[in-house]
Amino acid sequence: MSTKISSWPAATPMWVDLGVxxxxxxxxFYADLFGWEFVSGGEGSGEYLLAHVGGxxxxxxxxxxxxxxxTVWTTFLASDDVDATSKKVxxxxxxxxxxxxxxxxxxxxxxxxxxxxxxxxxWQAGTHIGAERVNEHGALCWNELHTRDYAAARSFYSExxxxxxxxxxxxxxxxxxxxxxxxxxxxxxxxxxxDMPDGVPNHWLAWFASNDVDATAARAQDLEATLLAPIMDxxxxxxxxVQGPQGETFGIVATPSTGDQAVSD
Numbered sequence: 077m078s079t080k081i082s083s084w085p086a087a088t089p090m091w092v093d094l095g096v097x098x099x100x101x102x103x104x105f106y107a108d109l110f111g112w113e114f115v116s117g118g119e120g121s122g123e124y125l126l127a128h129v130g131g132x133x134x135x136x137x138x139x140x141x142x143x144x145x146x147t148v149w150t151t152f153l154a155s156d157d158v159d160a161t162s163k164k165v166x167x168x169x170x171x172x173x174x175x176x177x178x179x180x181x182x183x184x185x186x187x188x189x190x191x192x193x194x195x196x197x198x199w200q201a202g203t204h205i206g207a208e209r210v211n212e213h214g215a216l217c218w219n220e221l222h223t224r225d226y227a228a229a230r231s232f233y234s235e236x237x238x239x240x241x242x243x244x245x246x247x248x249x250x251x252x253x254x255x256x257x258x259x260x261x262x263x264x265x266x267x268x269x270x271d272m273p274d275g276v277p278n279h280w281l282a283w284f285a286s287n288d289v290d291a292t293a294a295r296a297q298d299l300e301a302t303l304l305a306p307i308m309d310x311x312x313x314x315x316x317x318v319q320g321p322q323g324e325t326f327g328i329v330a331t332p333s334t335g336d337q338a339v340s341d
Contacts, residue, residue, distance in 0.1 A: 079132065080208050083201040084154040086161075087237035087256040088263045089219035091152040091199055091206035092282040093136030095145065096322050099123060102137050105299050105321055109292065110214030110284065120180050132208035134215045147323040150187075151219045151280035152197035152206065153237065158184045161198050161236065165190070168235040169228075179204075191232045192225045194278040211285060211332050218283040218312070218329065220265035222272060226250060229278070230266055241266070246311075281317075283327035289314040292328050296320075 084090035096102040106112045106127060117124035117136065124138035140147070155161040158176045165172065169191035176186045182204035189195050199206060209215045223229040230252060233239050239254040242262070250268035255261060272278075286292040293307055293316045304325060305317035313330030320326070 080205060080210065083205050084207075085256055085258040085261075086154050086156045087233075087239050087254075087258075088154045089151050089216075089280075090154045091136070091197070092149050092216060092219070093124075093138065093152070093197075094147070094149050094324055095138060095140040096147055096324075097140060097143060098322060099125075099137070099139050102320075102322060105301070106137065108299055109296055109301075112214060118180065118182065121182075129209050129212065129214045133204075134207055134209055147320075148195075148279070149282045149324055149326050150195060150197050151282055152185070152199040154206065155198045155200050158186050158198045158200040162186045162188065164236045165198075168232050170232060170236070190221075190229065190278075192223050192229045192278045194221055194223065194229070194280055196280050213285055213287040213331055215285055216282060217285040217332055218265070218327075219280055220267050220283070221278070221280050222267050222269040223278040224268075224270065224272065225278070226252075226266065226268035233266070239263075279325075281325065281327055283315075283329050285331040286328045287331050289316060289328055289330055293318065296328075 103114055112127040114125040114127055117126055126133045127135040127137055162172055162176050165188045171189050172186060173189055174187035176184055178184050181202050183202040184200040186198045207216050211217045221229055238257040241252040241254050244251045244253050252266045253262045254264050256263045290307055296318050300321045302319045303316055304319050307316040315329040317327050
């Protein structure tokens with residue numbers, strides 16, 4: 077378990093949020109699955125809710141701004157200057173879906189699409205730093221980009237965030253771990269995912285920790301979720317990929333022990 081009380085270093089995937097059609101149903105699903113408790117995102121935040129584990133924020137859930145959009149978990153990467161990073165996104169071949177704007181005193185954000193079509197957010201912390209607990213049951217523990225255009229994606233994030241890469245490929249599995257510039261810590265992954273079905277866009281996948289992946293996967297199915305990838309063992313621990321009842325996809329993986337790959341503070 078790790079508790080965070082200060083801003084995350086630039087380039088760290090440090091927050092995820094979910095826009096849904098049925099907010100009460102989403103609250104019920106994740107409260108049952110992960111034990112999340114929900115509190116208001118603050119005055120002026122509308123129905124946006126902060127999911128808490130142990131009294132600290134781990135994710136955001138709210139109603140969709142546009143009901144025509146798909147239901148997805150959006151990964152946010154930390155930035156020291158969202159306006160400057162947004163300019164780099166465009167210069168590197170990406171585009172801005174929502175240009176930089178202030179979210180009350182919580183922070184400044186933008187919504188972007190990279191050069192291979194994957195959507196992600198940028199967050200410059202104000203009073204809200206992002207995830208306050210990570211690497212424990214029900215909390216964020218890893219984020220990775222799934223892409224068919226591996227070289228182009230790596231080039232984009234290197235140019236925009238100045239990340240470096242460590243190859244973690246094996247046996248036909250092509251994967252890079254990216255390291256943030258501040259201290260070289262491992263903070264995310266890029267997966268050359270050649271098995272994505274036609275019509276599924278390149279995307280960021282959020283992984284939540286579970287103390288018992290088999291039990292969490294079984295409970296998810298009891299709650300009308302679907303397993304998109306079966307429970308399996310990997311070098312990162314036991315894992316599965318879940319599609320929630322409203323169509324959102326996320327991973328569950330064994331709670332990391334000290335030294336395992338996980339969100340870095």
